Amino acid sequence: MHQRAAVVFPGQGGYLPNALTAMAHLDEVAEVLDQVDKVAAEAGTASASALLTGPRRTFGGLPGA
Numbered sequence: 001m002h003q004r005a006a007v008v009f010p011g012q013g014g015y016l017p018n019a020l021t022a023m024a025h026l027d028e029v030a031e032v033l034d035q036v037d038k039v040a041a042e043a044g045t046a047s048a049s050a051l052l053t054g055p056r057r058t059f060g061g062l063p064g065a
Contacts (some may be wrong), residue, residue: 018054 023029033049040048
């Protein structure tokens, strides 16, 4: 049996910052966040994944390095 999970967010203004940090490494979550960020960029809005997964860790001042 294939198990499925759903992440449900309440209405506007009702999110928990960094709510997906612990799950951001999962391929399925990363794929959805990538899609959401692409749509946000097309609409000219900020990245949703940054709000849901927290700031990127940096090393030596280089993002993601």
